[in-house]
Amino acid sequence: MERLEKQFFDIPTLQLATALLGKTFVRILPGNRVLKGRIVETEAYLGEGDEASHAWRGKTDRNRPMFEAPGTLYVYFTYGCHHLVNIVSEPRETAGAVLLRAMEPLEGIWFMEQQRRSASASNLMSGPAKIAQALDINRSHSGSDLFGVEFSLENAPPIPETHIGTSSRIGISRGKELQWRKFVIGSPHLSQGRPS
DNA sequence: AGCGTGATCTTT
DNA sequence: AAGATCACGCTG
Numbered sequence: 488m489e490r491l492e493k494q495f496f497d498i499p500t501l502q503l504a505t506a507l508l509g510k511t512f513v514r515i516l517p518g519n520r521v522l523k524g525r526i527v528e529t530e531a532y533l534g535e536g537d538e539a540s541h542a543w544r545g546k547t548d549r550n551r552p553m554f555e556a557p558g559t560l561y562v563y564f565t566y567g568c569h570h571l572v573n574i575v576s577e578p579r580e581t582a583g584a585v586l587l588r589a590m591e592p593l594e595g596i597w598f599m600e601q602q603r604r605s606a607s608a609s610n611l612m613s614g615p616a617k618i619a620q621a622l623d624i625n626r627s628h629s630g631s632d633l634f635g636v637e638f639s640l641e642n643a644p645p646i647p648e649t650h651i652g653t654s655s656r657i658g659i660s661r662g663k664e665l666q667w668r669k670f671v672i673g674s675p676h677l678s679q680g681r682p683s
Numbered sequence: 684a685g686c687g688t689g690a691t692c693t694t695t
Numbered sequence: 696a697a698g699a700t701c702a703c704g705c706t707g
Contacts, residue, residue, distance in 0.1 A: 541691095544692085547691080547692075548691085549690080549691065549692090563690090563691090564689075564690065564691095565689090565690080565691090566687080566688070566689080566690095567687065567688025567689040567690075568687070568688060568689080
């Protein structure tokens with residue numbers, strides 16, 4: 488299916504979190520190896536007013552990409568060992584991003600298995616840091632976008648509303664009351680989540 | 684259930 | 696300059 492252009496990403500963050508479900512994330516490595524995954528779980532993060540967001544206190548060196556144009560990538564490093572990948576939303580100078588939390592591996596599975604040593608098929612990208620590891624994404628990609636060679640998003644039919652679940656975001660201490668996690672109900676590739 | 688591991692941000 | 700926190704994954 489066709490590649491999604493900038494206008495696709497230019498919708499409110501919460502809507503984008505839903506619209507991304509089912510779409511195919513495409514990563515092309517140096518050497519033209521192609522990796523693909525189907526997005527099955529996302530979370531929305533805003534700026535001011537969303538205390539769980541990196542951007543709620545304003546722009547810093549790290550979160551700068553969150554203030555860039557829709558379709559930019561925001562990647563950061565946390566817990567001393569994990570990279571997490573977000574797709575930026577909202578117009579320039581307004582913070583917003585959608586965290587990619589889980590994907591169904593579609594193509595390049597052999598490579599992903601190499602990247603993730605102890606993983607069975609359904610575990611390859613069933614968590615936000617696993618995605619970054621499987622697809623070989625790190626901080627150097629923060630600020631890139633989905634409109635070049637390395638990264639893109641392929642269209643796919645929308646997921647029917649009845650198959651989309653909603654919950655609190657996972658692993659945060661503030662903003663728990665907001666139901667800003669979206670996922671494809673019944674997918675075997677969802678993240679395991681963290682209690683409370 | 685516990686902990687690693689380091690960047691980032693806030694407070695002194 | 697020091698301390699707290701952290702959008703997590705793995706082992707036990």
